[in-house]
Amino acid sequence: MVKIKDVPMFSNLDKKFHKELYDNIYIRHFTKNSIVFYEGDSSDYLHILLDGQVRLYKTSPKDTMIQLHRLNAPSIIGEYACLEQVPFPATCEFISERGTVGLLHFKKVMNYLKDPTFSLALLKSMTNKVMMLSSLVHKETILSSEAKVADLILNETETFNKIKNNEIASILNITPETLSRILSKLKKEKIIVIINNIVQIHNLEALHIIIEKNTLKSCGYCISKVKR
Amino acid sequence: MVKIKDVPMFSNLDKKFHKELYDNIYIRHFTKNSIVFYEGDSSDYLHILLDGQVRLYKTSPKDTMIQLHRLNAPSIIGEYACLEQVPFPATCEFISERGTVGLLHFKKVMNYLKDPTFSLALLKSMTNKVMMLSSLVHKETILSSEAKVADLILNETETFNKIKNNEIASILNITPETLSRILSKLKKEKIIVIINNIVQIHNLEALHIIIEKNTLKSCGYCISKVKR
DNA sequence: TGGTACATCTTTGATTTTAACCATACATCA
DNA sequence: TGATGTATGGTTAAAATCAAAGATGTACCA
Structure with a gap:
């Protein structure tokens, strides 16, 4: 399993935060096909995928699954839903046999934003998300x-x-x-x-x-x- | 027309940058239906919409237009293409009678990233872009x-x-x-x-x-x- | 070890659905 | 009086859905 301090977003964070991070991140373990969150759910926590693989999907009115992405650890899930305090736009489900997610309260995240390396890392993560979405849009519309x-x-x-x-x-x-x-x-x-x-x-x-x-x-x- | 220092992303930027910004941003004027950049183009410049309204669209193999967004001044266009130095995923065209775009070399942008207020503002802009894309995905897939x-x-x-x-x-x-x-x-x-x-x-x-x-x-x- | 039984995948055919495409008529406006 | 926008009918195309048959894989058991 990935250590929290090895998640790109946190690895460059000022050392003084590391201890605090350990104390403030809740760890949840999952098994295959268990749901981390549903489309439409709200959460006050930033979800950090520490181990395993998840898929993010929407459910159509006909109950078919529209898959958006698959993500491997380590990565950040639903960052914009957390930052903007809006409901998750998709359901998150584990597809690996087992997996681990770290939960960090968004107020903590807001605090860390003052640290330039953190906000840059988050920016990097968002940029990446935009690229994924952009290629998804291309795939689905063109x-x-x-x-x-x-x-x-x-x-x-x-x-x-x-x-x-x-x-x-x-x-x-x-x-x-x-x-x-x-x-x-x-x-x-x-x-x-x-x-x-x-x-x-x-x-x-x-x-x-x-x-x-x-x-x-x-x-x-x-x-x-x-x-x- | 919006002043550069009134664009949210720059307004909080440390004052010492303002003069430099003025000296380093190229201003381009456009008329209705003129193209700012084409899908697939590369550019070393961050595009800042200072005046008017644009639409961003992809062109399908059948030559039909798939419209992604409409943006009003002030906003940042194609930020991720700039940050990641990849080609634009869509064409940008003015739909207002006239408009203005400011061009800022990406190396400058990289410099400003050291300023926390700037990177936060850029993060905000990216978050916004993710929300737009996410709702577009919903619209087009569901x-x-x-x-x-x-x-x-x-x-x-x-x-x-x-x-x-x-x-x-x-x-x-x-x-x-x-x-x-x-x-x-x-x-x-x-x-x-x-x-x-x-x-x-x-x-x-x-x-x-x-x-x-x-x-x-x-x-x-x-x-x-x-x-x- | 092999063998049956069940479950899951894959293929193939027929039908249906959604929305584009094409053509043309009608409406509105400048 | 054009030009552009809107409405309507007929046709077509892409891919889903429905149905059913083959294929492959896996577990259990004697």
Whole structure:
């Protein structure tokens, strides 16, 4: 487990705060699939992920899950909800077997803000959050399902190989059926080959084109184009 | 036009910086529909909106515009692209008749970061940006077109009354046709009445239900339900 | 060790839904 | 009298939903 003083945000904090931090942070332990907080909850505490992996998601009126991010320790969760004292915009759930969260009262946080290294670290964390949200917005507003899949294969091959299709679909916010169909197409077009759950990219350019044009049809290589 | 020293981020900055700021900020003037920067552009400058109103949008592969935000002076634009030295994730265009932007080299910004009031103000601005993005994500991933319209009528009646349907549609990222049809339905169901381009809400609860359930059909009041 | 039983994943087909797209008519305004 | 904005009808497209069949994996037990 990550020590509090090793969380980037606190590591550079003036030494005099370290003892105080230890005394003021509540530690909570979680098991897989337990909920840290629900969308809409309010909290007076800054949540610091010290161990494990969580996912943040919204629930649609149809009760489907819209996954926003996955975060690994160490990181800060829901910082803006804490700073602005507004409800959490998403539910936070552990997906690792076990995990740990440190809770720090927001008044303490406000105090530490006077320390320049702390506010800079928090700024850094916020910047990072903006980047994640910005890329999420791009994914959800610009990319088609086909483009999402192509993007994941191209830019997060690791993830793609490691987890099962079910999970991939949920990360991309598409249904498993849709994912299955898209993968079939990509295989049929010889753009990728999957052996033992490991992708091999056989046509890099095609993947780039799919991402750019948002559709498999637009890539000149494809059989489906010929058929038309 | 807003004076630089009146921009929240700079107003509390140590006085010794003010003179330097004046000497180091480039001022650029713009007219309506002119572009401050394009999605994908890189820049070494922090952009400070001093006068006018801009919209930030992405362009889809089909060449349609996905509007992310509208910002009024004074505000900071593209702060994270500047801080992280990454390309702008969206295009910035003036929608007011004229406008002004101040440009501050990011190295200067990095310098000012040592000033706690500055980094706090920047943090505040980032927090705000996260809130905007978070609500955008909600709008685009959770709400249906009907819910988007209901939400705007309910929570931004001002905006709804002030601008024409065309513009509303583009803010909601739906087509004018879709908006027109949804408004017709709402009127037919007697949920709203529009006189002289001013909405009157005649059934508040119905609007809430539409937002929550994402569909007009689900609201018990509706004629369309009876027909089924 | 193998074998049955159950659960979870994945694939495939058919259908439905939402909202875009296209075309055209009507309205408002300057 | 254009021009721009709004309304309406018909069509299409993308992806969800529903249904059901194959596949793979895992646990338990004799």
